[in-house]
Amino acid sequence: VPASPVVKAAVVLWVAGTTSAYNLVDGINGLSLTIFSLTALMGLILTGEQWWAVALGLSLGVLPWNYPFAKTFLGDGGSTLLGFLCVSQFTRELPFLLEGEGIMVWLAAMLLIGGVPVIDTLFSFARRVIKGSSPFRPDRGHFHHLLSDRGLSLSGVLAILVSIHALSLWMAILLLGRHGT
Template sequence: MNIWMVLIAATALSSVLCNVLIPMAWRTALVDHPCERKQHGVPVPLVGGLAVYGTMMIMMVAILPLEVNIRLFLVASSFMVLIGALDDRYDIDAGVRFIAQLLAAAVVVFGADVQITHIGDLFGTGVIELGPLSMPFTLLCIVAAMNAYNMIDGIDGLLGAMAMVAFAGISLLALMHNQYLPLVVATILFGAMIPYLVRNLGFKLRPVRKIFMGDSGSMLVGFTVVWLLVMLTHPESVLESWFDSRPDLSSVRPVAVLWLIAVPLMDMFAILSRRVMKGQSPFKPDREHLHHIFMRAGFSARQALTIISIIAVAKLGLGLTLEWFAVPEPIVLSIFVAIFVLYLLMLKNIWKIVSWVRQHRDVETHN
């Protein structure tokens, strides 16, 4: 099936599902109510994730051969979406949600043998094999990604934008390495995100009813992203039949995929480290995320979204360029770590930066 047709079909189907699910959300009370930590003033349906999931499920079943790996992924993602929807509706305990995330990850890790067996030649001393740590490391990566995307869902459009950056990056890497399956799945998810993003941002092209992604959507995004990234970096073990039938297929270097999820990943680790250093629970909600910082500096939510999206696209472009030119992995890792350290230093001095930005904006206003 032509990849552009896949994109168009996914976008159209997701739009239809959004229209169908919004009335159902009101009937089942699957809505997000305003509170002191939230910016919206009226209840908003939490069906974005369900529309994306429905689109993914229908299209994957319709156009892909349902091998064991794909079937188990669909089962695990269905379970994760169910738990997320229950969390959206009943606000389940964080511990229960964490156990559910581990169970969903275990389905693909142990059931389908989807695992990260090596992390590449990061230090110039040869490929680092994980051995017996492969399965627990893969579980950790899946759960971390689900929570990273869940945590970054703080302002309108941000989760959708970060997801689309990741899926666009996966599609481009898949094209570079002749991997058809991740290309198709990432294209489906990219297309499914478009109607959600239009409704979430409330574009006035035509009257739209606002929706949120919900935990079901944010966890689905994180889960799918890691599944696709493992597929890109370990195609010979994850997709044996596809690998055998495509002799031109090659694997992506593990260090390259960090750039696809750089913003959610860096934001999550920075937030968790700050909470632990303050003696707080790492799962305690707060207003210290990157988008909150931009807004305290005087930027609007839409401006913060634009700036963070540009940063994410720039990091993606840098990562793809480094992969295209096959820059040695130790150098790629060093660049990534340097950017992360710069990010942490910025956060450490954030109030000085915020004060400077406010003064600069005040001067421009008065002039």
């Protein structure tokens, strides 16, 4: 599908950023897997493609081993793989879901589909730059850290962040449903 240089640049940033963002939110048991599962469910609802059903089944199959008590960890490789699988599949599908739409609709769709991982990463990046520190230096300023440092249980943190991600995906479904699906 032909695309303008701006769209191509946005897609490259989205793929790299979302892939990394899934790794950055993998700070508490079950968060990356649950977010990926919800996103896979959304992909299945929007496209009906069997790939999303397989991805959903695989992630739900691993989830009991990662939450509430991690018997296995995703690690950097597992969480970035989840991010890459999700973003690469939507990169392939978005041109068909948003055919003929402008860049702002594309960017809104990408942000909403990226949900909590992308919003958390953008927030952390901006916060670090404003404070004058390196945007690539790790800290305890991610949403899951901020909520747990305020005394919420890890299950409570998970419930809040997964609910926010579900709301973001629901808004993406409304946006994409209004634009040709």
